Amino acid sequence: MKGVLLVNLGSPESPTPKDVKPYLDEFLMDKYVIDVPFLLRALLVRGIILQTRPKKSAAAYAKIWWDEGSPLVVISKRMHAKVKQLVDIPVSLAMRYGNPSLLSGLQELHDKGVNEVLLFPLYPQHAMASTTTILELAEELRKKYFPEMKFTIVPAFYNKPDYIKNLADSIKDHLKGFDYDHLLFSYHGIPERHIRKTDITKSHCKIDGSCCNTPSPSHEFCYRHQCYETTKQVVKLLGIPEGKYSQTFQSRLAGDKWLTPYTDVEINKMPERGIKNLAVVTPAFVSDCLETLEEIAMEANHQFKEHGGQEFLAIPCLNDGDDWCKTVSNWISNWSNASSSIKVDSEKINA
């Protein structure tokens, strides 16, 4: 029997340092996130980062927390509930860090008699720190607890026409009545090293002006290419002219060189370049979360105005929007109705 596991990132249990600390420990001790040898990772994370960050992060979470819980988890649950109504196979929800855990999601499907699982990482663009870590942990759990299960993986959907249309429609709706000078596409950043590591050709990605626009098999897993492609396809659909939009990367940690240009640096320079009304969209996230609600809608908004900007619009993520939930359920139904599900590629899922 077939079933689906939707997987998002996850949040702490509450916006307090006591609950944020174990969440950050699980997150940052992940070898796909901080990809250095264990002892160095433990020294960096437990010896340095966790000494101060839980308090700072908890304060940020407290600003965006809802009565029902973390926005990311609450929104994911709402989306899950809608998708469940639209398909006729079991669908469970899990988080990579925190709860509901991946193990509980797989167990729930197993208890319903599911032995063919469509693993659905809720990330439009592929990154080892987001997607690979889900797939690796799921495989580890499968081997240990559910050896009879088969997995099929939903690949990054950064360029799938129905996803692009949902995103473009949402941007268009939110821009109604907002006379914007510029639309910024701000994606979650990753260290440049991660781009080189996921380059399957081991030679293509130079992280320069052209590699991501030159066709290559490496693009199947290149986060940077996939971000550019999402932006390119959305602006094409919306007819936004060159110069009226740009792309940046947000949420970097100190230490490494992360993908540039940096969102905060660019936003602060915009008012002196004549951009007074700025709209920001965050397509690396399908659900609003700390990084969109606090870092962009509060912090970047404030900084933009401090630097002379006038109006700032943070465009919400697709969240549990009806069109997006329909797209997700169509992909699921196409997979569940396919006669053979041994290996289903993205084209088939979107057929």
Ligand SMILES: C=CC1=C(C)c2cc3[nH]c(cc4nc(cc5[nH]c(cc1n2)c(C)c5CCC(=O)O)C(CCC(=O)O)=C4C)c(C)c3C=C
């Ligand atoms: C788009 C997917 C994501 C990638 C890729 C990603 C990489 C990445 N993240 C960190 C460090 C942190 N990220 C944090 C929050 C956070 N990250 C994502 C998504 C991706 N991260 C989301 C959806 C969220 C929000 C979670 C929520 O509960 O709302 C945090 C925690 C908050 C904080 O202390 O700032 C950290 C830390 C690294 C190091 C990384 C790539 C190496």
Ligand SMILES: [Fe+2]
């Ligand atoms: Fe992150």
Ligand SMILES: [Fe+2]
């Ligand atoms: Fe590239």
